[in-house]
Amino acid sequence: MALRAEADGEWLANPSLARSRQLSLIVSGPGMPQRLAAAQRLRKPSLRKASQTRDRAKWCQPRREPTERDDPRICPPAPPGQLTLFSPRRDLRLAMARRILHRLPEGYDKALPLVHAYAAERRYSRPWKSQCQMMIQLALAVRDADGRDLVAVESLEDLQYYSRQVREILQHAGLLDVSPAHARPLAGSAPARRLTPVGRSCADCLTWFPAATAVYCRGCLKWRRTKIHIVGACGRCGRGPLPLSDDGHSRCRACTAHVAAFGERHDGEATIQLWLGVLPRGAAQPNHQAPEEISSAPHDTRSISEHLVDPDQVELFPVRRDWSAVAHWPVEQMPGLTPAAQLLADELAARAREQSWSTYPARKAIHTLSTVLGWTGADVPVHESDIVALMTADSARYSARRACQFLESRGLLVPDPELRRDVHEQAITAMLERLPQGFATELAVWVEVERGHGHRSRRRKRSFCSIRRYLSEIMPVLREWAERVESLKQITTDDVKAAIAARKGNAARSIHIELRNVFRALRHERVIFRDPTRGLTFPAISTVPAVVGSDRLRGLIDHTDGAFARLVIALVAVHALPTCDLRRLLLDDLDLARGRLIVRRPGRVHTVWLDTLTHQLAGQWLAERHRRWPASTNPHLLINQQTAFHTQHPPIGVSMPQRVFATHGLAVGQVRQDRILDEAHHSADPLHLMRLFGISDSTAMRYVTAAHPERTSALPR
Missing domain, CATH: 1.10.150 (DNA polymerase; domain 1)
Known part of the structure; x- marks a missing residue:
């Protein structure tokens, strides 16, 4: 028997020379490899259907030539010297990385050994290492497409997998732009993912500005909130309906900016200049007015309302007022203020100047108070529900919080229990x-x-x-x-x-x-007859505290702006204070003369002895606190713009300390655990950890066990 293949050129050229056998088997396709010709064994007949079996063996199938995987449509490199206007959001998936698998961007050879070391240190699998390499390759391709020398931190948020690990590897390789101006939190480092600002065109003035979801630029938002009498087509460019100026020209904000920048000689044209970022200073307000000093409503001759509340009138039953009918009235149509009401408005304006309120929120609070007192009078306390209802009717012109706090401090507010609920x-x-x-x-x-x-x-x-x-x-x-x-x-x-x-x-x-x-x-409480969870047990899960790399903590305070953020980093990274303790710190508990800080916890008090760095940062924060809010009566050490003059003296929110560390891709809990674990490596004494950080005995033993597993009877899992 002779075995021949159709692709055998020698046999096809002269078949007569090979007809010495009685039986010939002609195989379609390429010939059998020589090294397998003698070793290939015939298979037994299969009982499967013909449709389920392969027509040919693997060795007789046509060989596929390897294709070059470098799709030019995926992140094409920018020409040298090309500057990008803005970096768009991308959907960087694993399938896209496979399409540029054979593209080797510059710097990929430096990152490849770090990927192998990173995976070996953490015992990651081979598929993880392969996918991480493709994600790094995709990140470097995005860098080349944007015309950058280093990988931008915000571009890593678009990766489908391993954005945090890719960031660490690229930072070790020196391929990541870690400057503070470009540092942004990754999606996995914060409880909630923040959208990255991209270039957008304002719907009113067509100005290009960076924003995540905003439709109007900041200037157009102020323009819309200002008292405008006309909404229609612009008298110069014809676009509309748009809010127009009330100076007699009926121009939109873009045309007002164009005329202010290039002069009145361009008033007859219908074109406008395309602006990037902000408009000229002359178009900040519709009437080109400079910011005025915070003041109360003028002492005008408007008539007093005939429906003022009489303090001697007995209330038959409570009725909630509907302010939606008068909330949009212009100031000229509002009723005037009584002398007592005018005095309260002047006091609120004086408080705004004393506490350095911003102009826009201060005017909203004064306008809210003047509107309510103009209709109800100042002889009876004002219901909190009235101020909130007025703010709900038109939140662009009215605000409730500052007006309610002022009236409450004067004893002229009737609290609403429903609004005061937790x-x-x-x-x-x-x-x-x-x-x-x-x-x-x-x-x-x-x-x-x-x-x-x-x-x-x-x-x-x-x-x-x-x-x-x-x-x-x-x-x-x-x-x-x-x-x-x-x-x-x-x-x-x-x-x-x-x-x-x-x-x-x-x-x-x-x-x-x-x-x-x-x-x-x-x-x-005998609401149910039996407890379905009775007898069910679940084993406890003991987790080992994680270590934060020293390169991520090095220079953390130097790369942070603001006395508040630097003090928070020192209290967490040096003294291991959690977020709840930071929010409860009192101003009286800080004693710079003795160099100590009292931390009040439920049921006990912990004393923190300040080191030189923390002592210096605490002094800087006190100076900054007094400079910004000299009249603040909030007893807490850490305050902000919202809590400085709040009548209830609340602490700062939980998110403020978290945002300080999220800017650097870290979390408060990570840095705190790393500090305690580092101290446990130097001292295996749990009593020392309890005195230094004020933690419990079980917590101290957990850190000692993690730092020195050889000294325990049972190794951690």
């Missing part, structure tokens, strides 16, 4: 309203128990913030159950096991703890 309590009520009636009624009993108002159970009173966090985590489970049952009485142990099994790690443990909390409270 924000977390309002969120809990809104979540319960989205559940079926049976679930909502039973969970309302659980909320009362957690607040310490249970009839049978004696529990520690929890804050609405903790209850809201618990309820938010179990809401997905409650929605799944609400599709099948109408009450928590119908939930069985199998339902709870299924809810826990659908999650892993800390998420599963949290669901187990929170559901056990809910059902135990309802069982004690």
Whole structure:
């Protein structure tokens, strides 16, 4: 038997020379490789259908020539010296990286060894290493497409995978632009992803400006908020409907800026100049007026309202006023102020000047107070609901917070209990309203128990913030159950096991703890007959504190602007204070003469002895605090523009310290854990950690175990 192939040129040229065998087998396609010709064994007949078997063996299939993967449509490199106007948002997916797999951008050879070292150190798999290499290759291609020398930090947010790891590797390789002017938080470093500003054209003046979602530039927003009498087509360019100036020319803001920049001789033209960023200074306001000093309403001759509230009139029943009918009236049509009301408006203007309010918010607060007092008078207290309703009717002209705080300080405000409800309590009520009636009624009993108002159970009173966090985590489970049952009485142990099994790690443990909390409270209050979580156990999960690279912490204070941010970084990175302690610090607890700071925690007090750097930064912040808000009565050490003159003296928000570290791609918890773990490496004494950082004994032992696992009987997982 002779085995021949159709692609055998020698046999095709002279077949007669090879017909010495009685039987010849002609194989279509390329010939069998010589090294497999003798070793290839015939397979047994298969019982599968013909459609399920291959027509040819692998060795006789046509060979595919390797194709070059460098799609010129994917991030084409910019010509040398080309400057980009703005960097657009991109959707950088793994499929795009495969299309430029054979493109080797400049600097890729420097980053490749770091990828192998990064994966080996963390024991990442081979697929992770391959995908990370493609993401780095894609990031370098974007750099070349933008005409940059280094990779921009904001471009890493567009990567589909591993944006944080790619940032660390590129920073080690010296291929990342880490200047403070371009530093932005990554999507994974903050609780909520922020949109990156891109180039946009204003809908009114056509000016190009950077924004994420805004439609109008800042100047056009001010133009729209200003008192404008005409909305229509521009008398110069014909565009419209647009808000026009009331100076007799009826021009839009773009035409007003064009004429202000190039003179009145261009008034007859219909063209406008394309501006980038901001318009000329002459077009800041419709009437080209310079900012005036903060003052109250003028002492004019407007008539006093005939419907002022009489203090001797007995109220039959409360009625809420509807301010939507008069909220849009111009100032000339508003009623005048009585002498007492004018005195209050003058006092509010004096407070605004004393506390250095910005001009626009101050004028809104004065206008709000003058409008309310013009209709109701100053002889009786003003209802808080009236001021809020006026602000709701036209938020561009009125504001409620500063006016209410001023009247409350003077004893002339009637608080509205519904408006004074805790924000977390309002969120809990809104979540319960989205559940079926049976679930909502039973969970309302659980909320009362957690607040310490249970009839049978004696529990520690929890804050609405903790209850809201618990309820938010179990809401997905409650929605799944609400599709099948109408009450928590119908939930069985199998339902709870299924809810826990659908999650892993800390998420599963949290669901187990929170559901056990809910059902135990309802069982004690005799709302349900049996506890479906009884007997269910979940093993504890011990996590090892993570280490932050020293290169990410080096120069952190030097690259931060502002005395507030530098002090926050020092208190967290040196003294390991959490966010809750930073918000509760009091001004009286800082003693620079003795070099100490008192940290008040629930049930105990921790003393922080300041080092030289923190002492210097604390002094700089006190000077900055006194310079910006010299008349502030807020007792907290850390304040901002919103809390400096707030009558209730609240602390700063949770997001302020977090934003300080998010700018550098870090988190408060990461830096705090790294500081305690570093101290545990130098001292294995848990008592030293407890005295230095004010932590509990169990927390101190956890850090000692992580730093010195060889000294423990059980190695951490």
